[in-house]
Amino acid sequence: MEALTAIVIGALTAAAVYLMLARNFMRFLFGLVLLSNAANLTIFASGRMTKGAPALVPYGEDAPLGVVGNALPQALVLTAIVIGFGLLAFTLALAFEAYRRLRSVDTDEMRYAEPKEEATK
Amino acid sequence: MSWVLVMPIAVPFLTAVVAFLARSLPAGRWISLAGSVLTLVASAVLMAAVLDEGVIAAQMSNWDAPFGITLVADYLSAVMVVITAITGLATAIYALGEIPEETEALGFYALFQTLIAGVTGAFLTGDLFNLYVWFEVMLIASFSLLVIGGGKERLDAGIKYVALNLVSTLIFLSGIGLLYGVTGTLNLADMRDAVAEAENQGLITVIAMMFMVGFGVKAAVFPLFFWLPASYHTPYFAISAVFAGLLTKVGVYALMRMFTLVFVGDVGFTHEILIWVSLLTMFTGVIGAAAQTDFRKILSFHIISQIGYMTLGLALFTPLALMGGVFYLVHHIIVKANLFFVAGLAKQYAGDTDLNRIGGLYKSAPLLAALFIIPAFSLAGFPPLSGFWAKYLIVKAALELNMWFVTFVSLLVGLLTIYSMTKIWGMAFWKPHPDGIDPTPDRAPARVTAAMIVPIAGLALMTIIIGFYPEPFVQFAETAATQLLDPTDYVTTVLGVQP
Numbered sequence: 143m144e145a146l147t148a149i150v151i152g153a154l155t156a157a158a159v160y161l162m163l164a165r166n167f168m169r170f171l172f173g174l175v176l177l178s179n180a181a182n183l184t185i186f187a188s189g190r191m192t193k194g195a196p197a198l199v200p201y202g203e204d205a206p207l208g209v210v211g212n213a214l215p216q217a218l219v220l221t222a223i224v225i226g227f228g229l230l231a232f233t234l235a236l237a238f239e240a241y242r243r244l245r246s247v248d249t250d251e252m253r254y255a256e257p258k259e260e261a262t263k
Numbered sequence: 264m265s266w267v268l269v270m271p272i273a274v275p276f277l278t279a280v281v282a283f284l285a286r287s288l289p290a291g292r293w294i295s296l297a298g299s300v301l302t303l304v305a306s307a308v309l310m311a312a313v314l315d316e317g318v319i320a321a322q323m324s325n326w327d328a329p330f331g332i333t334l335v336a337d338y339l340s341a342v343m344v345v346i347t348a349i350t351g352l353a354t355a356i357y358a359l360g361e362i363p364e365e366t367e368a369l370g371f372y373a374l375f376q377t378l379i380a381g382v383t384g385a386f387l388t389g390d391l392f393n394l395y396v397w398f399e400v401m402l403i404a405s406f407s408l409l410v411i412g413g414g415k416e417r418l419d420a421g422i423k424y425v426a427l428n429l430v431s432t433l434i435f436l437s438g439i440g441l442l443y444g445v446t447g448t449l450n451l452a453d454m455r456d457a458v459a460e461a462e463n464q465g466l467i468t469v470i471a472m473m474f475m476v477g478f479g480v481k482a483a484v485f486p487l488f489f490w491l492p493a494s495y496h497t498p499y500f501a502i503s504a505v506f507a508g509l510l511t512k513v514g515v516y517a518l519m520r521m522f523t524l525v526f527v528g529d530v531g532f533t534h535e536i537l538i539w540v541s542l543l544t545m546f547t548g549v550i551g552a553a554a555q556t557d558f559r560k561i562l563s564f565h566i567i568s569q570i571g572y573m574t575l576g577l578a579l580f581t582p583l584a585l586m587g588g589v590f591y592l593v594h595h596i597i598v599k600a601n602l603f604f605v606a607g608l609a610k611q612y613a614g615d616t617d618l619n620r621i622g623g624l625y626k627s628a629p630l631l632a633a634l635f636i637i638p639a640f641s642l643a644g645f646p647p648l649s650g651f652w653a654k655y656l657i658v659k660a661a662l663e664l665n666m667w668f669v670t671f672v673s674l675l676v677g678l679l680t681i682y683s684m685t686k687i688w689g690m691a692f693w694k695p696h697p698d699g700i701d702p703t704p705d706r707a708p709a710r711v712t713a714a715m716i717v718p719i720a721g722l723a724l725m726t727i728i729i730g731f732y733p734e735p736f737v738q739f740a741e742t743a744a745t746q747l748l749d750p751t752d753y754v755t756t757v758l759g760v761q762p
Contacts, residue, residue: 215443229402232403232407236422236425255494
């Protein structure tokens with residue numbers, strides 16, 4: 143299971159890097175989504191993938207009985223997903239506003255904050 | 264005990280909530296100012312507690328370490344929290360003069376206070392995943408602050424800033440995942456031993472490099488700094504001052520924390536890389552600044568160059584060098600925020616930040632000129648200002664290790680810094696205005712100029728105090744460095760404390 147997850151993470155990262163190398167900012171964003179999922183899967187896999195019951199404590203007990211799954215990575219991944227979702231929503235809104243104002247999603251044409259061409263020569 | 268650690272984070276958060284509700288009222292800005300004063304008080308209380316006890320820690324929600332989230336403050340954290348509060352207060356005052364009402368109504372002060380809370384949280388947390396969360400709090404606030412007010416330049420800068428920072432965060436997050444997989448813990452104090460005992464030290468070094476890249480982007484070191492000069496010259500001056508002062512320093516702080524507390528197993532490899540990275544950061548930053556003619560772009564490149572000195576302090580990894588690094592960190596926040604404030608006021612007077620289009624400020628605003636000279640010469644390392652002592656400690660540490668090349672580059676970069684500062688001085692202050700006019704802030708009422716000059720004068724005064732009376736600050740930095748190099752106290756306080 144870990145090996146399969148590792149391959150998936152690698153494939154996701156490779157696809158993300160490929161997308162992020164594009165000049166189109168939307169492709170960059172899609173790459174970011176994939177990379178974000180690769181990071182989440184990395185955390186998930188780090189918690190060891192074991193077959194176990196949900197980490198629930200029966201009523202009247204202090205600790206869960208028997209072998210239970212590691213709940214911490216799930217909490218971490220959940221936090222990371224929520225944060226990533228918020229950031230992605232912001233970035234999408236920013237990209238849309240940039241497209242509306244700058245009339246382009248091509249990062250090569252986005253040079254409004256850069257030095258003017260004649261100044262660089 | 265725990266409220267001492269919580270208050271510096273909780274106060275700005277609460278202020279943010281109240282300021283957001285009052286965002287379209289004139290009261291909003293005064294709420295923000297009051298919140299910043301209270302944050303400073305809370306930070307001072309924290310500092311007093313740390314000076315008293317050395318290291319203090321608190322377990323959130325009564326979950327014992329290493330299972331719960333720990334807040335911990337040693338000397339370095341405490342001084343960073345205090346300096347954050349000081350910068351926050353200075354910015355809150357400066358914003359009274361600079362930020363227009365329509366931007367205030369968008370929730371400017373709420374975002375600003377959230378940023379301060381995020382930065383403070385990052386300095387105080389003792390939990391790696393919690394550090395990631397504080398980074399994100401800080402990032403989302405900084406994204407919004409960077410583009411608030413709109414305009415093509417800000418949107419363009421925002422895209423680049425957001426994109427590169429998100430990538431670095433994801434590298435950092437993957438690093439956390441892998442480190443958790445190897446050590447089984449997220450508590451930094453607990454992780455120190457777990458990392459030392461890990462079987463696969465090669466994997467630890469790989470993870471260390473992921474952290475170095477992730478934090479390196481935040482700290483804007485060579486060759487990862489490209490987002491910084493692309494974005495820092497576009498937002499409001501109050502914003503670029505607080506960004507310049509604090510945000511990159513969070514990256515440096517995180518590097519210092521991780522590479523003294525956790526990743527110390529292969530110092531010969533990791534810190535050797537850091538030395539070269541630092542030297543290249545210092546040199547490329549200062550060369551980049553020499554090529555610019557915009558007030559804020561010059562200052563932006565100088566941030567990069569100065570970051571190199573701080574990471575060099577970490578990279579040399581001797582008590583003296585770390586002491587210099589800590590001293591540099593504090594001095595730099597004060598000086599750099601102040602220079603961006605001065606740039607904003609210079610724009611109020613002369614109407615632009617392009618040095619070719621302004622001039623004559625020395626004649627029409629002698630007070631501003633005097634207030635520019637103090638942080639500028641401090642940045643360049645003139646005695647007896649604070650920058651001299653900071654550079655002196657780093658250079659002395661390099662000399663003690665017989666690293667002649669490192670010493671040479673440090674001094675050369677200092678020399679080139681003087682070149683940039685005299686360029687600003689000559690073009691903005693001495694040269695007559697190209698339009699043949701005497702620059703005056705005729706567009707701005709006196710209240711605006713007053714609100715902007717108070718924080719500049721205050722921070723300049725701090726620079727002078729540190730410069731003329733460095734003894735207590737140096738001693739403080741020495742203790743901070745000792746704690747960093749021997750974190751036994753840190754570890755036992757975190758793991759042993761009862762809630």
